[in-house]
Amino acid sequence: MTALDTFDVVLPQRVVVGAGATARLPQLAQRLGLRRLLVVTDPGLREHPAVHAVVAGLEAAGLAAAIFDAVQVDPTVGNVADGVDALRAHAADGIVAVGGGSPIDAAKGIAALALDDQPRDLIALAGFDNVGGRALPLIAVPTTAGSGSEVTRAAVIADPARQIKVPLYDDALLPAVALVDPLHTLTMPPRLTAEVGIDALVHAVEAMTSKVASPVTDQFALEAARLIGPSLARVYAQPDDEAARAAMAFGATLAGAAISNATIALVHGMARPLGAHFHVPHGAATGILLAPVVRFGLGAAPERYAAIARAAGAAGSEDPDGEAGELLVAWLDALTAQIGIPRLSGYGIAPDAFEAALGPMADAALASNGPEFNCREADREQIVALYREAW
Ligand SMILES: NC(=O)c1ccc[n+]([C@@H]2O[C@H](COP(=O)([O-])OP(=O)(O)OC[C@H]3O[C@@H](n4cnc5c(N)ncnc54)[C@H](O)[C@@H]3O)[C@@H](O)[C@H]2O)c1
Ligand SMILES: [Fe+2]
Structure with missing residues (x-):
């Protein structure tokens, strides 16, 4: 811009x-x-x-x-x-x-x-x-x-x-x-805390790497990542940590303001069909899909992924952009495991039902007003491959 x-x-x-x-x-x-x-x-x-x-x-x-x-x-x-x-x-x-x-x-x-x-x-x-x-x-x-x-x-x-x-x-x-x-938010049980919290982090990452990001949404997204990055695992482990709850609440609001103005992208486009077909909760679905979609998009906006990785604490200022993006993927995998969000195969979905749904889910994702805003656009085949990667 x-x-x-x-x-x-x-x-x-x-x-x-x-x-x-x-x-x-x-x-x-x-x-x-x-x-x-x-x-x-x-x-x-x-x-x-x-x-x-x-x-x-x-x-x-x-x-x-x-x-x-x-x-x-x-x-x-x-x-x-x-x-x-x-x-x-x-x-x-x-x-x-x-x-x-x-x-x-x-x-x-x-x-x-x-x-x-x-x-x-x-x-x-x-x-x-x-x-x-x-x-x-x-x-x-x-x-x-x-x-x-x-x-x-x-x-x-x-x-x-x-x-x-x-x-x-x-x-x-x-x-x-x-x-x-x-x-x-202090009364939220750990499972809910994890699922809604990861959704907020997804909002920050998707806003930062959206084609229609603006200087304002960038600042909201980066500050959201700074607040949520170190706090999500803390509130999961320690539900009564008021400082971490406050960071999560403000971070989620900032991330919402970012995504509302930068629009949702590929992760959200792909997450909704998982809810519709298999009742995977919204936050869990977005959290599971984030790492594969980040890996897919890295080459299209390395400096943006690096900035959000550093803000979240997944990478340091000394890490070059390309490596910071890779570190973000590894950090996301570790974070979701730490907060008890399994891969898609952990949601009781029959493998053959999953395979049968891949085509219709990819079509629904493409029709959702999301994927076209991703820094790297995915076609039907690539979306199917991303669902399989999240399995
Ligand atoms: N409009 C948007 O911008 C936007 C963005 C993201 C998600 N969504 C939508 O929001 C919905 C998900 O919202 P959500 O994840 O915030 O959860 P939710 O509103 O669906 O609530 C989930 C459960 O948590 C319980 N709950 C809520 N607050 C609690 C608290 N403080 N303590 C204990 N229990 C509590 C509720 O009673 C409910 O049973 C989905 O329908 C999703 O599509 C909308
Ligand atoms: Fe969301």
Whole structure:
């Protein structure tokens, strides 16, 4: 990129990061002119301190709060439709999403459909800029350190009947406010910590090596890698390490801001079909695919892979670019093993079912608006080979 190239960055109006950030909710909701909030979460979080803090804070400020907690992991069009009904029943004028990527993405869908006179099919709005400008204001309170959805213009929605899970990208899906309180993540068990944490690291690497990276997304991605690199194995081993939890929470938010503006690439394009066919969790799928995809791309952007490797602590300043990239691959293999993420063959997938799915998964990856942004583009055969490498 030269000094004359143009780029743009879209972010929430306000991002508050740090212990106690949730206490700012009533004041910031009032500043948005909101009086009646729908709190969107999932059943596992209903009794979580984050949900209690949100509801108590709103009510203490005289704002009306109702809870909708029926969001599934990998939210569906049905969850969004039920949420719209709950929103209308409460006559809500704004939404607070509390949870991981699933409740936040569902809330984005609810916010986008809330103002419709004629109900729209979310799946038909997949891809770039199809949602239209209107949505209810959304405040996102993440409880995982992973998806970064609190600062992205993306939502990923599934339709089980059609066996698809599609991404939507639109400025209307961007939360107005993100309240990132690392203390909410202390309750995550190690498996969840590992899977969502590696997803955040993938966001940093994919943003750094995307064809549409910008100087701003580079800085976000590098700082995210600096924060996440040394912290992920620590929070896996030591869930109550508050400093490491804080680094993960801020790192995941920065990585989300990076990927939202640099777009997802080959890893995410290939990860979704693994979820659709074999229910491999999103973070695990991206984490498993990262090392093979990095190895595949190294020659196309050696200085970018080297920069992210050094930021993450996988390579030192004395390592030349080419070697730093190789060190990144080895470091990723070691990290995923250390945090208990096996290779694909460890997910109970029958080898013949995997072989049979390779072609359709490669087609789905190619159709996903991801692979074309990778620094090195992969064709169908290369994608099949990369899936096999991850087995
Ligand atoms: N919109 C985006 O930009 C974006 C980016 C990446 C991923 N995603 C999507 O996000 C979803 C994954 O989100 P996720 O990985 O954050 O997890 P999630 O929201 O799917 O939650 C997974 C599980 O963790 C539990 N949980 C959440 N926070 C917890 C906490 N603090 N303590 C204990 N348990 C907790 C939940 O109850 C749930 O059972 C996927 O659907 C993925 O497609 C979206
Ligand atoms: Fe992701």
